[in-house]
Amino acid sequence: MARPRTRRRLAARLRNPQCRNRSHRNHAGSRTVTPTDSKFEVAVLGAGIAGSTLAAILARHEVKVLLIDSGTHPRFAIGESTIPYATSTMHVLAERYRVPELAPLSNFKDTATHVSTMCGQKQNFGFVYHEPDAPPAAEKANQVMVPIWWRTEAHWFRQDIDTYVFNQAVRYGAVPRLNTCISDIGVDPHSGAELRTSSGETFTAEYLVDATGFRSVLAERFGLREVPTRARTHSRSLFTHMIGVEPYDDVAPLRYGQPSRWHDGTLHHVFDGGWLWVIPFDNHDSSKNPLCSVGLTLTGAAALADREAPDKEFADFLRRFPAVAEQFRTAKAVRPWVSTGRLQYSATDTVGDRFCLTAQSAGAVDALFSRGLANSFQTVNALAWRLIAAAREKDWSTERFVGVDAIQQRMFDMHDDLAYSSYVAFRDYDLWNVMIRVWDTFNFYTEAALAHTFSRYQTTGDDELFRTHERLDSGLAAMMRELLATARTTCEAVDRGELTPGDAAATLRAHLEQGRFWPTYMPQGKPDTRYFYTNPDLTTQFMYWTRTEAPQRIREYFA
Structure with missing residues (x-):
């Protein structure tokens, strides 16, 4: 537009x-200067x-x-x-x-x-897929680890x-x-x-x-x-802080075999129509905070429907997904629920x-x-x-x-492409399993490009490096825009009923393979791998690949 x-x-x-x-009236003591x-x-x-x-x-x-x-x-x-x-x-x-x-x-x-x-600490991005009134399946879960040998993100x-x-x-x-x-x-x-x-x-x-x-x-x-x-995305949320939320690792009806505990990161319970976030602040020994951030985001018809009281709406959601409800058996909200209108x-x-x-x-x-x-x-x-x-x-x-x-306009459009495409992909796990790879590819390369720019700045002190980077006019940036545009147009075709989720998954998988974003030995390049983790040796090998064997637009940036 x-x-x-x-x-x-x-x-x-x-x-x-x-x-x-x-x-x-400004009350005394409300400011220090x-x-x-x-x-x-x-x-x-x-x-x-x-x-x-x-x-x-x-x-x-x-x-x-x-x-x-x-x-x-x-x-x-x-x-x-x-x-x-x-x-x-x-x-x-x-x-x-x-x-x-x-x-x-x-x-x-x-x-x-x-x-x-x-x-809290954040060692992973976790995604567990659910279907209403059905037990979760071990083969329908994904996790992207933040390597602890590199750094740990935070809640x-x-x-x-x-x-x-x-x-x-x-x-x-x-x-x-x-x-x-x-x-x-x-x-x-x-x-x-x-x-x-x-x-x-x-x-x-x-x-x-x-x-x-x-x-x-x-x-x-x-x-x-x-x-x-x-915005093509259309969603709303309800959220609060709770006490007594159980780690999903302790109450899940099955063992997924993921490399990192769900509770050690941000857990997304994903389903057709939205997702639930679980962000614990108490997931390490030195934490002094017993709380957990909990939020339910809804899209599709649920985003347009008349809203019930948020606590009742959350309880109704838990009844539809018994495996998720196990996390909240003894949980209590410690602050009033917030229920939004459309977020976009x-x-x-x-x-x-x-x-x-x-x-x-x-x-x-x-x-x-x-x-x-x-x-x-x-x-x-x-x-x-x-x-x-x-x-x-x-x-x-x-x-x-x-x-x-x-x-700012570019950030908005890219985020909208990611969110919209993901909500469409939530309708079918196979499509979502490919969309996670689209997101992780974008997530990795945008951060790696910034880190590479920062490393050069630390060596040279040249501030112009940042000014060049923010324009995003490199070949690598163009690859990321093309990737998100492909995801969006493919998912729009699914939305219109012109493409099945299975065909859409094949289209996105082909784009990732033809673009050669990842060498075949990386987990993102293996279609059946659902848990992404890299050790230092594999990372070193991959970074060498970005400078020597990767597609030209990747090599040019990291040379």
Whole structure:
């Protein structure tokens, strides 16, 4: 779908819906710093993980930053399961922008040691396939291991993680204003933004970053939301934190023979019509957190149906899948369930005169494959160096930020291709078994490309390497786009009834084989292998292959 790319002159005032039903008084102690100057170079709306990370980087580079939020810390948030691209990007942010406090968030061990003992470990991505009112089958399960000899990913207890990053932003000099409602915003292409709080204070900024999330006040006020969204994915979720969730390894009706315990990673119970996530925070000896994040995501007719109370809807789901229900025999929710409407939303433009919508403000697709954190940090990485340069050069022209819009729109479309294709594939295990390989191929090569760029940067110190990488104009990036496009168009044919799931699986398998994404000795290249694990020797052999025998577009990138 074509998207307008018109430069907008956005000068307006709005009422902030996030302030409704809130007191207009800021309570004593709600912030630790009172600004003596109301003029800033950058104002960041939203002190969540994305806004606080950006503010920490900017403040570290002596950009005068206002970090403002209508809420406080600590607070509940989802987006708890990290993936290699997200943590690798966090490592890049720590070194590229010289904010070493971000480095512990690049792996589980350092997170648990230096940030929070309330987080879980993630040694694998687990997928167990279920059919209603039928016992699960051992041959219908998949697992992608994160090799522990390389690193371990994490299950972030977000209230601790977000508070930690927020505190680093303040430590570096960002001016915090929590529990502060913005009642009016004016954005002028020539002079910047003016913010007025419900208590009567006024702040000005040369540039405005909206990191408030799906209720983005700028997107709504300036008509930037696509209506309807271009997303093909259509899903909704209900989620909470629970106590007493049993490890699936201990209650499953059969033994799957997977290399890593399901409970040591993020478990996805997959079925035709959706999936259930189980993200434990208590899956290692040093954890101080007995909780588990649980969320049910539904698509198809269930995404459109009238919703029951979420606790009843969850109980009805468990009755349909007795094997899953065994995990929740003694489980209890420790906080109210959240039940969403449709999850997908998008924007025609994410950059305008003197403002930018970041990641979750710009758009969102689905929690499947845990892309949210990765997309947020990728946006921060692309936006931070532009804002630092703009502040130094006193040049806030829209043209220098348009690349951020291209990045965010591309991320949205790729994530949508993955999620939509996967939901179609959930209808048939054989198709899903191939779609996992599509996802893992994309997941691996995008992270490997970033890691390769980072390695070269560590050797040369050349920041231009990152600027080249973010354009994604390499042959390898084109291969990834072609792979996702093939998955999407193939699954669209299944959706329309023009192709059987079996024929679709054969089409995608042929594309993977003809593209030679993997040598035959790698598990991803073996059609009957459902558990993906590589040891150091196999990884060394594979990396040599990427430089010597792989298809040209892969060799060119890793040479």
